[in-house]
Amino acid sequence: LHTSVLYSLSIFIMKDDNEALTLNSKRSKTLILCCDLFTDKPSPVCDEAWERHGEKQYYFSTFKSSWNIGRRFCKEFGADLVKIDSEEEQRFLLNKVKDIMTKDEDKFWIGLTDSKTEGKWVWVDGSPLKKRNMEPDNWTGEDPDGEDCVRMGELGPVTKLNRWLDKTCKMAQRSICEKPAKRRQ
Secondary structure, eight states, X not given: OOOOOOEEEEEEEEOTTSOEEEEEEEESSOOOOOSOTTTSSOOTTSGGGSEEETTEEEEEOSSOBOHHHHHHHHHTTTOEEOOOOSHHHHHHHHHHHHHHOSSXXXXXXXXXXXXXXXXXXXXXXXXXXXXXXXXXXXXOSXXXXXXXXXXXXXXXXXXXXXXXXXXXXTSOBEEEEEEEOOXXX
């Protein structure tokens, strides 16, 4: 009996300038380990690591990185940073990140940015943000380039759904990856 398992191994090496080097390797006749070696949680290469909700599935990263590296990480798995399409999806995500967060600054990058045109907030798929309250506001107190990337998360009960906060894209945060859910068989 001959069994061949094909896998893709992605290693992200952080450099001081917040860039990542991605090394991809394909091998056969190797069994894939469906576990993150640092956290004992399922690896994003395995379906168990993705949480299904409706027609989408989500991966909540276990490491912190800049917005750009978080997005690149998601793309390695056929996903992108999350685009929030409904109040119901927002409520689901807020409840999930609340359960994962250990402190108030332990927030998650989402796929919303105004890095191309200041003040024009767009999702990673190019669609514009339809409704906006006080945030995102592009405060320049921490970074003279402003705050061009959006994160979410709040400890405690979920009372407000408009909990998106812009921050410098260089800030290390966790990320929420999103991709279409696989059809159930």
